[in-house]
Amino acid sequence: MEAGKVSESLEKQVVAWYEALHRYPELGLQETKTSGLIRKALQEMDGMLVSRPTPTGVMAVLRGGRPGRTIAFRADIDALPVQEQTGSPNASAVPGVMHACGHDGHVAMLLGAAKLLSEKRQELCGELRFLFQPAEEIAAGACEMIRAGVLKGVDEVYGAHLDVLHPAGTFGVREGPLLASTYTLSIRIHGRGGHAAFPHTAVDSVYIAAQVILALHGMMSRSVNAFHRAVLTIPQVQASGASNVMAETVTLGGTVRVLDPACEEMIFPKIEQVARGICQANGAGCTVEWKCGCPALCNPTAEYRFVCGVLEDRFGGGCVYEDEPVMGGENFSEFLKVLPGCYYKVGAAPADGKGFPHHNPQFHFDPAALRYGVEACAAVLEAAAAR
Ligand SMILES: [Zn+2]
Numbered sequence: 001m002e003a004g005k006v007s008e009s010l011e012k013q014v015v016a017w018y019e020a021l022h023r024y025p026e027l028g029l030q031e032t033k034t035s036g037l038i039r040k041a042l043q044e045m046d047g048m049l050v051s052r053p054t055p056t057g058v059m060a061v062l063r064g065g066r067p068g069r070t071i072a073f074r075a076d077i078d079a080l081p082v083q084e085q086t087g088s089p090n091a092s093a094v095p096g097v098m099h100a101c102g103h104d105g106h107v108a109m110l111l112g113a114a115k116l117l118s119e120k121r122q123e124l125c126g127e128l129r130f131l132f133q134p135a136e137e138i139a140a141g142a143c144e145m146i147r148a149g150v151l152k153g154v155d156e157v158y159g160a161h162l163d164v165l166h167p168a169g170t171f172g173v174r175e176g177p178l179l180a181s182t183y184t185l186s187i188r189i190h191g192r193g194g195h196a197a198f199p200h201t202a203v204d205s206v207y208i209a210a211q212v213i214l215a216l217h218g219m220m221s222r223s224v225n226a227f228h229r230a231v232l233t234i235p236q237v238q239a240s241g242a243s244n245v246m247a248e249t250v251t252l253g254g255t256v257r258v259l260d261p262a263c264e265e266m267i268f269p270k271i272e273q274v275a276r277g278i279c280q281a282n283g284a285g286c287t288v289e290w291k292c293g294c295p296a297l298c299n300p301t302a303e304y305r306f307v308c309g310v311l312e313d314r315f316g317g318g319c320v321y322e323d324e325p326v327m328g329g330e331n332f333s334e335f336l337k338v339l340p341g342c343y344y345k346v347g348a349a350p351a352d353g354k355g356f357p358h359h360n361p362q363f364h365f366d367p368a369a370l371r372y373g374v375e376a377c378a379a380v381l382e383a384a385a386a387r
Protein backbone atom coordinates (compact mmCIF):
# COMPACT_ATOMS: atom_id res chain seq x y z
CA MET A 1 0.00 0.00 0.00
CA GLU A 2 1.29 3.45 -0.94
CA ALA A 3 2.03 5.72 2.04
CA GLY A 4 -0.97 7.81 3.09
CA LYS A 5 -3.34 5.94 0.74
CA VAL A 6 -6.66 4.53 1.87
CA SER A 7 -6.65 0.74 1.59
CA GLU A 8 -9.66 -1.13 0.24
CA SER A 9 -10.56 -2.35 3.72
CA LEU A 10 -10.33 1.16 5.23
CA GLU A 11 -12.49 2.54 2.41
CA LYS A 12 -15.10 -0.15 3.18
CA GLN A 13 -14.97 0.80 6.85
CA VAL A 14 -15.37 4.52 6.07
CA VAL A 15 -18.40 3.83 3.83
CA ALA A 16 -19.86 1.58 6.56
CA TRP A 17 -19.45 4.38 9.16
CA TYR A 18 -21.13 6.82 6.77
CA GLU A 19 -24.03 4.44 6.11
CA ALA A 20 -24.59 3.73 9.81
CA LEU A 21 -24.60 7.46 10.58
CA HIS A 22 -26.89 8.20 7.65
CA ARG A 23 -29.46 5.70 8.88
CA TYR A 24 -29.67 7.19 12.39
CA PRO A 25 -29.38 10.98 12.05
CA GLU A 26 -29.72 13.18 15.13
CA LEU A 27 -30.46 16.91 15.49
CA GLY A 28 -28.04 19.42 17.05
CA LEU A 29 -27.18 18.85 20.74
CA GLN A 30 -29.07 15.52 20.66
CA GLU A 31 -26.28 13.52 18.96
CA THR A 32 -26.00 10.79 21.63
CA LYS A 33 -25.98 7.72 19.35
CA THR A 34 -23.76 9.54 16.85
CA SER A 35 -21.15 10.50 19.44
CA GLY A 36 -21.35 6.97 20.90
CA LEU A 37 -20.46 5.51 17.48
CA ILE A 38 -17.61 8.02 17.09
CA ARG A 39 -16.11 7.28 20.54
CA LYS A 40 -16.33 3.53 20.00
CA ALA A 41 -14.61 3.76 16.60
CA LEU A 42 -11.83 5.98 18.02
CA GLN A 43 -11.26 3.84 21.10
CA GLU A 44 -10.48 0.88 18.84
CA MET A 45 -7.64 2.82 17.16
CA ASP A 46 -4.04 2.67 18.32
CA GLY A 47 -2.83 5.45 20.61
CA MET A 48 -6.02 7.56 20.59
CA LEU A 49 -6.84 9.52 23.73
CA VAL A 50 -10.61 9.91 23.50
CA SER A 51 -12.57 12.43 25.56
CA ARG A 52 -15.98 14.05 25.73
CA PRO A 53 -15.49 17.83 26.05
CA THR A 54 -19.26 18.50 25.78
CA PRO A 55 -22.27 16.18 26.30
CA THR A 56 -22.36 15.19 22.60
CA GLY A 57 -18.97 16.45 21.37
CA VAL A 58 -15.96 14.15 20.98
CA MET A 59 -12.23 14.89 20.91
CA ALA A 60 -9.45 12.43 20.16
CA VAL A 61 -5.78 13.23 20.59
CA LEU A 62 -2.98 11.41 18.77
CA ARG A 63 0.61 12.16 19.80
CA GLY A 64 3.23 11.57 17.14
CA GLY A 65 6.59 9.96 17.82
CA ARG A 66 8.50 13.12 16.81
CA PRO A 67 8.36 16.73 18.00
CA GLY A 68 6.14 19.14 16.12
CA ARG A 69 3.15 21.44 16.27
CA THR A 70 -0.40 20.83 17.50
CA ILE A 71 -3.01 20.76 14.75
CA ALA A 72 -6.77 20.24 14.98
CA PHE A 73 -9.29 19.14 12.36
CA ARG A 74 -13.02 19.58 12.89
CA ALA A 75 -15.96 17.54 11.56
CA ASP A 76 -19.57 18.55 12.27
CA ILE A 77 -21.85 15.69 13.28
CA ASP A 78 -25.48 16.91 13.36
CA ALA A 79 -28.42 16.32 10.99
CA LEU A 80 -31.43 18.42 9.89
CA PRO A 81 -35.21 18.43 10.45
CA VAL A 82 -35.86 17.14 6.91
CA GLN A 83 -37.94 14.11 5.82
CA GLU A 84 -35.71 12.09 3.48
CA GLN A 85 -37.13 11.42 0.00
CA THR A 86 -34.18 9.75 -1.75
CA GLY A 87 -35.81 6.31 -1.78
CA SER A 88 -32.37 4.86 -0.98
CA PRO A 89 -32.31 1.44 0.74
CA ASN A 90 -30.06 3.10 3.33
CA ALA A 91 -32.37 6.09 3.87
CA SER A 92 -32.86 7.66 7.31
CA ALA A 93 -34.76 5.42 9.71
CA VAL A 94 -35.71 8.44 11.83
CA PRO A 95 -38.93 10.17 10.67
CA GLY A 96 -38.43 13.85 9.94
CA VAL A 97 -34.67 13.84 10.50
CA MET A 98 -32.05 13.45 7.78
CA HIS A 99 -28.35 13.95 7.14
CA ALA A 100 -29.20 16.32 4.28
CA CYS A 101 -25.97 18.33 4.48
CA GLY A 102 -23.46 15.47 4.38
CA HIS A 103 -22.21 15.74 7.97
CA ASP A 104 -22.43 11.92 8.13
CA GLY A 105 -19.75 11.94 5.41
CA HIS A 106 -17.68 14.47 7.38
CA VAL A 107 -17.65 12.22 10.45
CA ALA A 108 -16.75 9.15 8.36
CA MET A 109 -13.88 11.05 6.67
CA LEU A 110 -12.40 12.31 9.95
CA LEU A 111 -12.67 8.84 11.50
CA GLY A 112 -10.94 7.45 8.40
CA ALA A 113 -8.13 10.01 8.68
CA ALA A 114 -7.76 9.24 12.40
CA LYS A 115 -7.43 5.54 11.58
CA LEU A 116 -4.94 6.17 8.75
CA LEU A 117 -2.77 8.40 10.96
CA SER A 118 -2.99 6.17 14.05
CA GLU A 119 -1.39 3.41 12.00
CA LYS A 120 1.74 5.54 11.43
CA ARG A 121 1.81 7.27 14.80
CA GLN A 122 5.56 6.85 15.38
CA GLU A 123 6.44 8.66 12.14
CA LEU A 124 4.16 11.64 12.88
CA CYS A 125 5.27 14.98 14.29
CA GLY A 126 3.55 16.89 17.06
CA GLU A 127 0.02 16.34 18.25
CA LEU A 128 -3.11 15.84 16.16
CA ARG A 129 -6.58 16.60 17.51
CA PHE A 130 -9.73 15.20 15.92
CA LEU A 131 -12.71 17.37 16.86
CA PHE A 132 -16.25 16.06 16.34
CA GLN A 133 -18.46 19.10 16.82
CA PRO A 134 -22.20 18.91 17.53
CA ALA A 135 -24.89 21.40 16.47
CA GLU A 136 -23.30 23.10 13.45
CA GLU A 137 -26.68 23.69 11.78
CA ILE A 138 -28.01 25.64 14.77
CA ALA A 139 -24.68 27.48 15.23
CA ALA A 140 -24.37 26.31 18.82
CA GLY A 141 -21.68 23.62 18.91
CA ALA A 142 -18.45 25.42 17.98
CA CYS A 143 -18.49 27.91 20.87
CA GLU A 144 -19.44 25.13 23.29
CA MET A 145 -16.42 23.08 22.17
CA ILE A 146 -14.08 26.09 22.28
CA ARG A 147 -15.27 27.01 25.79
CA ALA A 148 -14.56 23.41 26.83
CA GLY A 149 -10.91 24.02 25.87
CA VAL A 150 -10.48 21.88 22.74
CA LEU A 151 -8.25 24.54 21.13
CA LYS A 152 -5.93 25.01 24.11
CA GLY A 153 -2.35 24.72 22.86
CA VAL A 154 -3.46 24.26 19.23
CA ASP A 155 -1.48 26.09 16.50
CA GLU A 156 -3.87 25.73 13.57
CA VAL A 157 -7.36 24.35 12.91
CA TYR A 158 -8.73 22.90 9.67
CA GLY A 159 -12.16 21.82 8.46
CA ALA A 160 -13.84 20.57 5.29
CA HIS A 161 -17.32 20.24 3.78
CA LEU A 162 -18.61 17.99 1.02
CA ASP A 163 -19.58 19.83 -2.17
CA VAL A 164 -22.08 18.21 -4.55
CA LEU A 165 -21.31 20.59 -7.42
CA HIS A 166 -17.83 19.18 -8.09
CA PRO A 167 -16.73 15.60 -8.78
CA ALA A 168 -14.97 13.24 -6.37
CA GLY A 169 -11.22 13.76 -6.41
CA THR A 170 -11.41 17.57 -6.64
CA PHE A 171 -11.15 20.13 -3.83
CA GLY A 172 -12.44 23.70 -3.49
CA VAL A 173 -10.27 26.25 -1.71
CA ARG A 174 -10.53 30.02 -1.53
CA GLU A 175 -8.49 32.76 0.05
CA GLY A 176 -10.31 35.40 2.13
CA PRO A 177 -14.06 35.72 2.81
CA LEU A 178 -15.94 32.53 1.90
CA LEU A 179 -19.08 32.38 4.04
CA ALA A 180 -21.12 35.23 5.48
CA SER A 181 -21.70 36.32 9.04
CA THR A 182 -25.30 35.55 9.97
CA TYR A 183 -27.69 37.61 12.07
CA THR A 184 -31.33 37.14 13.00
CA LEU A 185 -33.31 40.36 12.96
CA SER A 186 -36.54 41.14 14.79
CA ILE A 187 -38.48 44.39 14.39
CA ARG A 188 -41.57 44.90 16.52
CA ILE A 189 -43.91 47.71 15.49
CA HIS A 190 -46.28 48.95 18.21
CA GLY A 191 -49.34 50.68 16.70
CA ARG A 192 -52.78 51.15 18.18
CA GLY A 193 -55.58 48.65 17.52
CA GLY A 194 -59.04 49.64 16.39
CA HIS A 195 -61.99 48.93 14.08
CA ALA A 196 -60.91 48.35 10.48
CA ALA A 197 -63.71 50.62 9.29
CA PHE A 198 -62.21 53.61 11.19
CA PRO A 199 -58.46 53.55 10.44
CA HIS A 200 -58.14 57.25 11.36
CA THR A 201 -58.85 56.34 15.01
CA ALA A 202 -56.05 53.74 15.12
CA VAL A 203 -52.33 53.52 14.28
CA ASP A 204 -52.10 50.93 11.50
CA SER A 205 -49.08 48.80 12.31
CA VAL A 206 -49.52 46.65 9.15
CA TYR A 207 -49.40 49.69 6.87
CA ILE A 208 -46.30 50.92 8.73
CA ALA A 209 -44.68 47.47 8.51
CA ALA A 210 -45.11 47.51 4.73
CA GLN A 211 -43.26 50.84 4.56
CA VAL A 212 -40.50 49.57 6.85
CA ILE A 213 -39.92 46.48 4.67
CA LEU A 214 -39.70 48.52 1.48
CA ALA A 215 -37.47 51.14 3.08
CA LEU A 216 -35.06 48.52 4.43
CA HIS A 217 -34.65 46.93 1.00
CA GLY A 218 -34.06 50.40 -0.43
CA MET A 219 -31.52 51.13 2.31
CA MET A 220 -29.54 47.98 1.46
CA SER A 221 -29.07 49.12 -2.13
CA ARG A 222 -28.56 52.86 -1.34
CA SER A 223 -26.40 52.74 1.80
CA VAL A 224 -24.24 49.62 1.39
CA ASN A 225 -21.24 49.95 -0.90
CA ALA A 226 -21.97 47.79 -3.98
CA PHE A 227 -18.59 46.05 -3.47
CA HIS A 228 -19.48 45.04 0.11
CA ARG A 229 -21.62 41.94 -0.18
CA ALA A 230 -24.61 41.91 2.18
CA VAL A 231 -28.17 40.53 2.06
CA LEU A 232 -31.27 41.37 4.10
CA THR A 233 -34.40 39.20 3.83
CA ILE A 234 -37.62 39.47 5.85
CA PRO A 235 -39.46 36.18 5.38
CA GLN A 236 -41.71 36.57 8.45
CA VAL A 237 -44.53 39.06 9.00
CA GLN A 238 -46.76 38.39 11.99
CA ALA A 239 -49.72 40.66 12.72
CA SER A 240 -52.18 40.33 15.55
CA GLY A 241 -55.27 41.60 13.71
CA ALA A 242 -58.32 40.05 12.01
CA SER A 243 -60.13 41.12 8.81
CA ASN A 244 -62.06 43.76 10.76
CA VAL A 245 -59.63 44.31 13.65
CA MET A 246 -56.59 46.49 13.14
CA ALA A 247 -53.43 44.92 14.50
CA GLU A 248 -51.98 46.41 17.66
CA THR A 249 -48.51 45.06 16.80
CA VAL A 250 -46.62 43.57 13.87
CA THR A 251 -43.41 41.57 14.24
CA LEU A 252 -41.02 41.29 11.31
CA GLY A 253 -38.56 38.42 11.41
CA GLY A 254 -35.57 38.40 9.14
CA THR A 255 -31.98 37.52 8.47
CA VAL A 256 -28.98 39.67 7.60
CA ARG A 257 -25.91 38.12 5.94
CA VAL A 258 -22.66 40.02 5.55
CA LEU A 259 -19.58 38.77 3.73
CA ASP A 260 -17.44 41.90 3.99
CA PRO A 261 -16.82 43.00 7.58
CA ALA A 262 -16.31 46.58 6.35
CA CYS A 263 -20.08 47.18 6.17
CA GLU A 264 -21.07 45.08 9.19
CA GLU A 265 -20.85 47.89 11.71
CA MET A 266 -22.89 50.34 9.70
CA ILE A 267 -25.81 48.07 8.72
CA PHE A 268 -27.51 47.57 12.09
CA PRO A 269 -27.57 51.19 13.29
CA LYS A 270 -28.92 52.06 9.83
CA ILE A 271 -31.68 49.40 10.06
CA GLU A 272 -32.65 50.80 13.46
CA GLN A 273 -32.61 54.39 12.20
CA VAL A 274 -34.81 53.60 9.17
CA ALA A 275 -37.33 51.47 11.12
CA ARG A 276 -37.58 53.95 14.01
CA GLY A 277 -37.86 56.95 11.70
CA ILE A 278 -40.78 55.44 9.75
CA CYS A 279 -42.56 54.27 12.90
CA GLN A 280 -42.12 57.66 14.55
CA ALA A 281 -43.42 59.54 11.50
CA ASN A 282 -46.56 57.37 11.66
CA GLY A 283 -47.07 57.63 15.42
CA ALA A 284 -45.99 54.06 16.23
CA GLY A 285 -43.37 52.68 18.62
CA CYS A 286 -40.57 50.38 17.47
CA THR A 287 -38.20 47.79 18.97
CA VAL A 288 -35.29 46.53 16.86
CA GLU A 289 -33.18 43.55 17.95
CA TRP A 290 -30.44 41.58 16.19
CA LYS A 291 -28.36 38.63 17.23
CA CYS A 292 -25.23 37.17 15.64
CA GLY A 293 -25.43 33.47 14.71
CA CYS A 294 -21.84 33.06 13.51
CA PRO A 295 -19.14 35.40 12.22
CA ALA A 296 -18.00 35.47 8.59
CA LEU A 297 -15.62 32.67 7.57
CA CYS A 298 -12.40 34.00 6.12
CA ASN A 299 -9.44 31.82 5.08
CA PRO A 300 -6.09 33.49 5.86
CA THR A 301 -3.62 33.65 2.96
CA ALA A 302 -0.81 31.54 4.49
CA GLU A 303 -3.01 28.56 5.40
CA TYR A 304 -4.96 28.82 2.14
CA ARG A 305 -1.68 28.52 0.21
CA PHE A 306 -0.51 25.72 2.47
CA VAL A 307 -3.68 23.63 1.86
CA CYS A 308 -3.52 24.21 -1.93
CA GLY A 309 0.11 23.02 -1.88
CA VAL A 310 -0.64 19.90 0.18
CA LEU A 311 -3.61 18.92 -2.02
CA GLU A 312 -1.72 19.49 -5.28
CA ASP A 313 1.26 17.48 -3.99
CA ARG A 314 -1.02 14.66 -2.95
CA PHE A 315 -3.54 14.57 -5.83
CA GLY A 316 -1.71 16.35 -8.66
CA GLY A 317 -2.13 19.79 -10.24
CA GLY A 318 -5.69 20.51 -11.38
CA CYS A 319 -7.33 18.85 -8.37
CA VAL A 320 -8.03 22.25 -6.79
CA TYR A 321 -10.84 24.52 -8.00
CA GLU A 322 -11.49 28.03 -6.72
CA ASP A 323 -14.39 27.85 -4.29
CA GLU A 324 -17.17 30.44 -4.68
CA PRO A 325 -18.15 32.67 -1.75
CA VAL A 326 -21.80 32.34 -0.66
CA MET A 327 -24.08 34.15 1.79
CA GLY A 328 -24.67 31.00 3.85
CA GLY A 329 -23.05 30.70 7.28
CA GLU A 330 -20.80 28.04 8.83
CA ASN A 331 -20.15 27.52 12.52
CA PHE A 332 -16.50 26.64 11.75
CA SER A 333 -15.91 30.42 11.51
CA GLU A 334 -15.80 30.46 15.35
CA PHE A 335 -12.67 28.28 15.21
CA LEU A 336 -11.05 30.53 12.60
CA LYS A 337 -11.82 33.54 14.79
CA VAL A 338 -9.52 32.05 17.43
CA LEU A 339 -6.79 30.43 15.32
CA PRO A 340 -5.35 30.44 11.81
CA GLY A 341 -6.42 27.58 9.56
CA CYS A 342 -8.39 26.81 6.42
CA TYR A 343 -11.82 25.49 5.48
CA TYR A 344 -12.02 23.70 2.15
CA LYS A 345 -14.48 21.65 0.08
CA VAL A 346 -14.33 18.01 -0.90
CA GLY A 347 -15.90 17.42 -4.34
CA ALA A 348 -18.67 14.79 -4.03
CA ALA A 349 -21.07 15.28 -6.98
CA PRO A 350 -23.37 12.23 -7.25
CA ALA A 351 -22.23 9.74 -9.89
CA ASP A 352 -25.84 9.41 -11.17
CA GLY A 353 -25.66 13.07 -12.32
CA LYS A 354 -28.78 13.95 -10.27
CA GLY A 355 -27.55 16.69 -8.02
CA PHE A 356 -29.79 18.15 -5.32
CA PRO A 357 -28.70 21.04 -3.14
CA HIS A 358 -27.63 20.63 0.49
CA HIS A 359 -30.67 20.57 2.86
CA ASN A 360 -32.91 19.16 0.07
CA PRO A 361 -34.94 15.97 0.96
CA GLN A 362 -33.28 14.26 -2.03
CA PHE A 363 -29.73 15.33 -1.16
CA HIS A 364 -27.13 12.63 -1.73
CA PHE A 365 -23.47 12.50 -2.69
CA ASP A 366 -20.96 10.13 -4.27
CA PRO A 367 -19.55 7.87 -1.49
CA ALA A 368 -16.45 7.43 -3.71
CA ALA A 369 -15.57 10.99 -2.56
CA LEU A 370 -15.00 9.82 1.00
CA ARG A 371 -11.63 8.17 0.38
CA TYR A 372 -10.30 11.40 -1.17
CA GLY A 373 -11.62 13.33 1.81
CA VAL A 374 -9.83 10.93 4.19
CA GLU A 375 -6.52 11.20 2.33
CA ALA A 376 -6.75 14.99 2.09
CA CYS A 377 -7.52 15.40 5.79
CA ALA A 378 -4.69 13.08 6.81
CA ALA A 379 -2.25 14.83 4.46
CA VAL A 380 -3.19 18.32 5.76
CA LEU A 381 -2.88 17.25 9.41
CA GLU A 382 0.41 15.43 8.94
CA ALA A 383 2.01 18.24 6.90
CA ALA A 384 0.75 21.05 9.16
CA ALA A 385 2.13 19.37 12.29
CA ALA A 386 5.53 19.00 10.60
CA ARG A 387 5.68 22.60 9.28
ZN1 LIG B 1 -26.06 22.51 6.30
Ligand SMILES: [Zn+2]
Nearest residue numbers: 101102103161
Ligand atom coordinates in the same frame (compact mmCIF):
# COMPACT_ATOMS: atom_id res chain seq x y z
ZN1 LIG C 1 -23.15 21.44 6.40
